[in-house]
Amino acid sequence: MEIKRRDFLKGLAGSAVLAMASPAMAVSSEKSRLPDALGILYDSTLCVGCQACMVSCKRANNMPIEYSGSQRQWDNPVDLSSKTLNIIKVYENGTHKTKDREIDGYAFVKRHCMHCVDPACVSACPATAMTKDAKTGIVTYNKDACIGCRYCQVACPFDIPKFEWDNPFPKIVKCQLCNHLQAKGQIPACCSACPTGASLFGPVKDLAIEAERRQNMIAGKYYEFPVSEISSTKIQVHKAQKYIPHIYGKNDGGGTQVLMLAGVPFNKLGLPMLPDRSYTAIAENIQHTLYKGMILPIVAFGGLIFLVKRTEKKKKE
C-alpha cells in the first residue's frame, strides 16, 4: 500500500511539473488569421491630425462629448475612455519641425481597438461577454453577459476596454469597428471620414499587401494611395515618406487586424512592444495542459478519495 501511494504522488507531482515546465510538449493554442478578416490600415505618414475621424466616431457611436482642461467649447479628450473609442495622439521631439521624424520631429498616431488575431480580452472574459466574430474577426462586447470583473482590462496589452467608473450600472466600452454601420453596408466611421486615406478599411489580407507595397516605396517619389476603403476608386497621389521597416500588427502580439505604418518607431508612438507569440496563447497553453478534458483533476480526485478513506480507516482503528 505504502509503495502504491508513493507512486501515485510521484506520478501526480511529475505530471504537474512536466505540464508547467515544458510548454513545447503541449498542444499549441495559437490562433491564425481568419481568411475573411476585416480591419484597418492606419498610415501615420498620411495622417494630418485633423481629428475628423474622432468627430465621426463620436457621431456614429452616439458617444458623449469629453472635455479636458478649462475649455468647454468642443470635444477634446486626452486619451481613450468610456466616452472616447478612437483618438488621434501626437508624438513630439525637440524642435518638432519635421513631420514623421523621430529626432526634432513629430508624428500622429491613431488609437482604438486593434481587433487582435488572438484577443486577450476574449480569452480572459469568464462570461463570454467579449467575442471574436468567426468570419470577420471583429471583437465585440455583450453587456448582457458581462459581470463587470474588468479582467479584459487587465489582459488587454493595448489597454483598450474602458469601464464606466462613475456609473452605478456600468458597462465596458470599446471600438467594435462600427459593426452596426457595416450591417447597413457602410464602412467604419473613422475610415469614411478620413480625408487623406490614413485610415483605410478593408479585408486584412488586402491591407497587408497594401502595407507591403508601401514598405517598398522609395521615399520622395510620388505614388497613388486609395482613400477610405482599399477597394475605393477614390485615389490620391502623395509623396512617399520614409517608413520604418515594421508593419505593426503583422506579427506583434500574435497579430492584429488593425495594421499600422509610420515614420517613427512604434514604441515612440506609445504602442507596446510585444513578442510574436501572444500572451493569450501562453496562458491558455498552461490552462489547457492542466485541465484538458478535466483528466488531471479527475485522476487527482480519485487518488485523493483513496488517500482520505485510508487515513480515516486508520484513525478508526
Added chain:
Amino acid sequence: MKTEQPLEGKILTPTFLICGLIFLISLIFMAKRFLYGLGAVTNLSDGYPWGLWIAFDVVIGTALGCGGFAMALLVYVFNKGEYHPLVRPALMTSLFGYTLAGVAVVLDVGRYWQLYNIFLPWYMNLNSVLLEVALCIGAYVVVLWVEFSPTFLTKFGADNAKASLNKIMFVFIALGILLPTMHQSSLGTVMVVAGSKLSPLWWTRLLPLLFLISCIFLGYAIVVFESSITGSRYPIHDETDLLGKVSGVMAWLIAIYLVIRFADVVIRGHLNLAFRGDLLGNMFLLENILLLIPMAVLFVPANRKNARLMFLSAISIVLAAVLFRFNTYIIGFDPGNGWHYFPAVGEIFITLGIVSIEIMAFLWFIKRLPIYRRL
C-alpha cells in the same frame, strides 16, 4: 485524548466593539459604492482596473485561508494523523477567508446583478482562467461549510445528522484538497495573460506553481501564527510540539520555492532588475528576504522548540506571501501611459470592514463553538 470545546467568556470585548465600529463605517462606503459607482469610493482606473479589493480581499484573503487546505494535505495525503488537532482551527480561518472573499467579489464586480452569469453554461467561457478560479472558489466555499458543519451539529446536539454526514465526509475532504490546488495555482495563471504589463520579476509561466507552493507554506504559517496568539490569550492545550513539526515542513517548502523562484528569474535573464535599487527591485528582494530568514531559522532543530521564534518566523512568512501577491497583482503591474494607483480611503475602509467582520466571527466562534482543545 482531550476533545475540542468552546473557550467561553464574554463576547462584547473591546476588540470586538472596535471591529464592530469599523464595520459600521465601512457600510457607509459600501452604500456609496452601490449608489454612485466604483469611481466614487475607489482610485481604480482604466489603467489599474484591479486594486486593493481583488489583490487583498480575494487573492490574499483566500491564500490566508489556506490553513485548512495545508493541514488536510498533511493529515490525509501524507498520512500524518497526529496533526489532526490543528485541523479544526485551520478550517475555521479558511471558512472566513473564503466566504468573505466571495462577499468582496460582489462589491468589486461592476455588474453584480448578473454575477450569476458565470454559473450559466451558455455564458461560461471555458478558456477563461478567471472562470476556473471563480467556479472553484465558489465550490470550495460550499465544501468548507460542509466540512465545518460537524462543529455546529455538535453544538446543537444533532448527533444523527452528524453521524450520517460523517459517512460521506471523505468526498468533501478530498474536494477540500483538490479545489484549492486548482484555484490557488490558477490565481497565479490569472496574471500570465497580463504579459508585458507585469514586471519580468513576477511575470513567468511558472506563476501557477509559485502560487501553489506559497499558498501551502502560507497555510502552515497561518496555523502557527493563530495557534500562538490563541495559546497566549486562552487556556488551550499546548501544541508547541506539533507546531515545531509543521515549522520543519514549512522550511523545506520555502527552500523548494526559493530555488524555483530564483532559478526562474536567473534563467529568464532578469536578475539584474532585482539590484537596480528601484521600488520593484527592492520589493522583489524584500519579498524573498522575508522568506530566507525564517527558513534559515526554522532549519535549526532547536529553534523549532522555541514558540517565540516560530511565531516570529510565521509572521515573516505570512508577510512574504502577502507581498508576493501584492507585487504580482498591483506593485509589479504597470499598464504604461503614466497610470498610477494607491487605494482610496473608501476602498481601504471597506477592506478593513471585511477584516473586522472576520475577526468578530473568529472571536464568536472560538468562544461558542468547539474549536480548540481546552486545558
